[in-house]
Amino acid sequence: xxxxxxxxxxxxxxxxxxxxxxxxxxxxxxxxxxxxxxxxxxxxxxxxxxxxxxxxxxxxxxxxxxxxxxxxxxxxxxxxxxxxxxxxxxxxxxxxxxxxxxxxxxxxxxxxxxxxxxxxxxxxxxxxxxxxxxxxxxxxxxxxxxxxxxxxxxxxxxxxxxxxxxxxxxxxxxxxxxxxxxxxxxxxxxxxxxxxxxxxxxxxxxxxxxxxxxxxxxxxxxxxxxxxxxxxxxxxxxxxxxxxxxxxxxxxxxxxxxxxxxxxxxxxxxxxxxxxxxxxxxxxxxxxxxxxxxxxxxxxxxxxxxxxxxxxxxxxxxxxxxxxxxxxxxxxxxxxxxxxxxxxxxxxxxxxxxxxxxxxxxxxxxxxxxxxxxxxxxxxxxxxxxxxxxxxxxxxxxxxxxxxxxxxxxxxxxxxxxxxxxxxxxxxxxxxx
Numbered sequence: 001x002x003x004x005x006x007x008x009x010x011x012x013x014x015x016x017x018x019x020x021x022x023x024x025x026x027x028x029x030x031x032x033x034x035x036x037x038x039x040x041x042x043x044x045x046x047x048x049x050x051x052x053x054x055x056x057x058x059x060x061x062x063x064x065x066x067x068x069x070x071x072x073x074x075x076x077x078x079x080x081x082x083x084x085x086x087x088x089x090x091x092x093x094x095x096x097x098x099x100x101x102x103x104x105x106x107x108x109x110x111x112x113x114x115x116x117x118x119x120x121x122x123x124x125x126x127x128x129x130x131x132x133x134x135x136x137x138x139x140x141x142x143x144x145x146x147x148x149x150x151x152x153x154x155x156x157x158x159x160x161x162x163x164x165x166x167x168x169x170x171x172x173x174x175x176x177x178x179x180x181x182x183x184x185x186x187x188x189x190x191x192x193x194x195x196x197x198x199x200x201x202x203x204x205x206x207x208x209x210x211x212x213x214x215x216x217x218x219x220x221x222x223x224x225x226x227x228x229x230x231x232x233x234x235x236x237x238x239x240x241x242x243x244x245x246x247x248x249x250x251x252x253x254x255x256x257x258x259x260x261x262x263x264x265x266x267x268x269x270x271x272x273x274x275x276x277x278x279x280x281x282x283x284x285x286x287x288x289x290x291x292x293x294x295x296x297x298x299x300x301x302x303x304x305x306x307x308x309x310x311x312x313x314x315x316x317x318x319x320x321x322x323x324x325x326x327x328x329x330x331x332x333x334x335x336x337x338x339x340x341x342x343x344x345x346x347x348x349x350x351x352x353x354x355x356x357x358x359x360x361x362x363x364x365x366x367x368x369x370x371x372x373x374x375x376x377x378x379x380x381x382x383x384x385x386x387x388x389x390x391x392x393x394x395x396x397x398x399x400x401x402x403x404x405x406x407x408x409x410x411x412x413x414x415x416x417x418x419x420x421x422x423x424x425x426x427x428x429x430x431x432x433x
Contacts, residue, residue, distance in 0.1 A: 003115075015027060026043045030095070031147055042093075042094045044091065047090040052164045053165045056167075058099065062103075068096055071092060075092040102134075102135075106126060107126070109123065120171070126370075141237060160250065161248075162251070165252075169256070172261070172402070173205070173265045174201050176202040179253055186423075189423070201217035202217050203265065258411055260411065261410075264406060268350050271349050278330045278354065279334055292369050292391070293319040299372070299376060314367075326361070
């Protein structure tokens with residue numbers, strides 16, 4: 001398989017797997033989305049120990065559906081090559097898509113990234129990512145009660161998994177794993193898999209900039225009272241679905257694989273002008289956000305209201321303060337980098353870390369611009385075509401600059417899936433030990 005699959009295709013493939021392995025695999029409904037869509041889970045095996053896999057927690061990150069099927073296939077064969085695939089010992093519970101409503105708003109993403117030479121232009125035109133309060137893994141942090149979150153919490157409380165694997169994509173960069181506690185024995189197979197498939201390991205990431213780093217590309221969530229918190233996030237991350245398995249002694253692994261890779265993600269030497277680079281990135285995200293918001297301001301009168309439109313809610317959320325929040329979070333890093341003296345000064349930022357922040361700076365305006373282009377294309381107001389043309393020019397130039405500045409190269413879907421599958425299996429082996 002060398003393309004992403006829609007939710008319908010993943011579901012149909014799961015049904016075929018159940019038919020091929022009767023008595024071994026079961027497909028059942030664990031909940032219903034806000035819009036009434038089914039949330040389905042494929043269970044494979046009858047062992048007392050449980051691995052919980054969560055696919056498509058973010059609708060703009062489609063790799064998990066294909067990886068979910070690959071993991072189910074490994075487990076269903078029950079070849080006992082390792083304890084993790086011994087069906088008398090382990091049951092694999094695989095949520096096929098945690099956010100089916102968001103996935104429906106990302107329809108077209110699979111087609112946009114299929115075929116030779118997928119581009120960021122095609123991806124951002126089709127991708128949809130909801131506001132934080134509507135993301136099932138994160139909504140509990142902001143005290144938002146979503147049926148999708150409840151369904152996952154109920155599975156965790158019922159099955160008590162020793163491992164939860166949350167399957168994620170990142171648009172650009174390298175691969176990394178975030179853990180709720182360390183899993184000795186995971187770092188080596190993770191790194192070996194990435195190297196074999198030509199996928200760079202992300203040394204330093206925006207999502208886990210201050211986390212404990214026991215091995216290249218492996219990051220461990222700090223305890224709640226630690227000063228080494230997330231670069232961006234919440235002190236209440238313990239309320240997320242990620243941390244729920246800890247109630248039963250379990251651990252969660254968030255496995256990130258890139259759609260487009262940059263070898264800068266693997267560059268561990270100090271960046272020669274990190275402070276200047278960060279200030280430039282801060283200006284980049286602010287200016288891009290300002291330009292998208294300027295077009296939004298002209299279109300607000302005829303766009304669908306936020307209460308009726310998830311894309312509009314995202315645009316208003318980002319326009320409110322998200323661009324400045326991202327840019328402001330880098331100022332302390334820029335100050336530290338400018339104060340660094342000796343070559344081994346820990347305040348230095350590596351090229352890999354700066355490149356990770358570069359990805360964030362460029363993707364924020366692009367996510368908003370892609371959504372706004374979609375809304376403008378659907379609008380019937382006479383002003384819509386002109387605003388669409390105005391934003392189109394910015395959007396295409398930003399995509400080109402992104403691809404060229406980080407020298408991006410597409411990672412074949414089969415390689416994304418293979419690496420994520422190997423990492424999930426290695427995490428299960430490590431957690432069993």
